[in-house]
Amino acid sequence: MYLIRGEGDKLLFWLVDPNVYLIRGEGDKLLFWLVDPNVYLIRGEGDKLLFWLVDPDVYLIRGEGDKLLFWLVDPNEYLIRGKGDKLLFWFVDPDVYLIRGEGDKLLFWLVDPDVYLIRGEGDKLLFWFVDPDVYLIRGEGDKLLFWLVDPDVYLIRGEGDKLLFWFVDPDVYLIRGEGDKLLFWFVDPNEYLIRGEGDKLLFWLVDPNVYLIRGEGDKLLFWLVDPDEYLIRGEGDKLLFWLVDPNEYLIRGEGDKLLFWFVDPNEYLIRGEGDKLLFWLVDPNEDLIRGEGDKLLFWLVDPNEYLIRGEGDKLLFWLVDPDEERVGPNGALQVIKIAHARNGALPPLNTEVEPSKGQRGNSRASSAVVKDSLASHRERLGMMTDARPSTTHAMRSDTPQGNFNSRRASTPFGPVLNAIPSRSAIGGGGMVLVGSGLQPSSEHPLPSEILEDQESIEDVPYNKWTPSPPSHHNPYYRGRLKHYPLGVRP
Structure with missing residues (x-):
């Protein structure tokens, strides 16, 4: 361990380890000292910038005004401190980081490379990109929670109680929040836009494999870490179910309403409002069946699997096999085909037009x-077995009175029991007589x-x-x- 120090307005150099160097400039001047070809010092004069390249991975630390003090204690443990109202950064371990802001500044604690917590206290926000692939930005109070996926250059600004987020990446994302409302707009087709207004829920799908879903107030909080591992939690009187797999579904319920959302373009959107249900199956091979009010809902999930749901006092049927017997209120359902006989x-x-030979008068x-x-009708209607049927008599006489019928x-x-209306083949009870006698008449109808x-x-x-x-x-x-x-x- 080496100590190199300069008195007065000179510079103080402290060499803690052959691989770690401390270079400090006192007064308004700086010293450039190249101890190792892999570690560089770049100087800025006056109130200019101080750039310190500690590692070939290149870190940039900027201080304006009364400058910053950088202190490296160990290659695996770094202390970066700012005087006055500056920031204090403490890297305890490559996998565990503590970043703290003094005064009304921010406090950031990164516990694990895969799980990050960034917290802002007071009325200011600090944005820290912990990993080139995963960023978490959160604002306390009435601020917002944002998750940035793309590692390219971002400009993030907060004004008053509003937040304005502008992504300068060529993919161009604009995310803006006004008042107590949120507006998220993702241009990339692989991202999703879910908007919550007022005290509604905010759903943000960041990555196909990692999802963060948070609801403010009495709303829900869901965190899906892996497609095969789901956390579903409901707070208050609401429930939210989210299945990450593209073959599964997102189902949300608010109050007495149901919202079914199938995110994949090959899946389905099913929405229910009030006591009505609307089902929309996008695939041309599926079916659309809609029930309103207390009607039945028939939903064909698969050609061989049917879901039948009834609201209110209706029934719920699930037919897994189309050949499976369906049971009705009085047993197995039967279809009876009734074939009616000819009526009347x-x-x-x-x-004979001419009488037969040997028979003069016929x-x-x-x-x-x-x-x-009428047998089947009488049997169904419960008529008496001794009820006599109607008869029809036709007379023809080859007498001198003429050829009239x-x-x-x-x-x-x-008595006839269970008489049915006159439109049937049987007719009502009583007697009907057509024709007053057997005498022919030329005016007979x-x-x-x-x-x-x-x-x-x-x-x-x-x-x-x-x-x-x-x-x-x-x-x-x-x-x-x-x-x-x-x-x-x-």
Whole structure:
């Protein structure tokens, strides 16, 4: 250890170690002494600057006015002190740094190269770039917290209770805070802009692998150190969930509202306002389903996985497998297909235009009952098993009264349970009679031909009557009744 000192207005040189030098200038003059080719002294005259290159990594220390005093105690421990209202910098260890400002100045403590704390006291700010890749700048009181990622040249200025941050880097970032509001603008597409106004939250995504999220007041504080390690903390009555992985999601809740934010452009933005939900799936292969009020929300997360959520008193279903049975209020859900039979289709009535040989007078009556088509309806509606169906009678006579058709339709009396409106095939209870008798009339509203269903023509047999042999003395007989000529009474 060597001591070199100059008295009076001379210079004092103190050589503490062959690799560490102390060079001091007293009065208004400086001495340039090159002890080692790797350590240099650069002189400034008067109130000029003093530059001291302690190491090939090149440190610049500037003092104006009454100058600074630099003292290096050990290659691994450095003391840099400023007289009067200057700053005191103390490097205790390469990995642990204490930087303190005296008076109303700032206090900075860097505990670990990967974790930095920079604090400003009073109404001033000090910005210290601890590592070329990571910078932390914080202001106390109503000031802001800023994290600067790019190591290139920055100009940072604070005015009054406002902060103005200007980044001169070619990427050009402007970050400005006015009053109690924050405005962050990142030009780089790899950065994110999240704005908080008033007492809102400030979210700043600094790096894809390291995130700092802080909320003032009763808001939330989240720090995500590693994509595989998450810290999720909620303070007050709020919750914030942030999953860093690009396949995961950011979900934020404020009060009784939900905010779902999928940051990746290939993911989704889902937002809920008040008691309504709005779901927007950007991918063309996904689906958009929206529910408002107390409606249901159906969200298709994956073609094979469905999330179904119901608000209020609704249900929540999660179907992992599309073939998995879904359960309803009364058991497994079933889909029943009901095939209705034809309504009002009567089997046809078949007549011959010319009488058959050997049969002079041929008249017949047929009754067709619509039974099968109403069976399913009667069974569903709980009708009595002995309720008789409606009948339709059609009569044709080859008598001298003419070729006219008459038709009578009736519904028999009897109770009918669970009668349904008249638009159904069954009809209401009671009796309906169309036609007053069997006498033909040319003014009858029915057409001369009864339209029948041609598909079932073959199903109705002929109803033939076999008359007695004609005789001049014996009238036609049917059973035991006699037939007298008109105008003759027995």
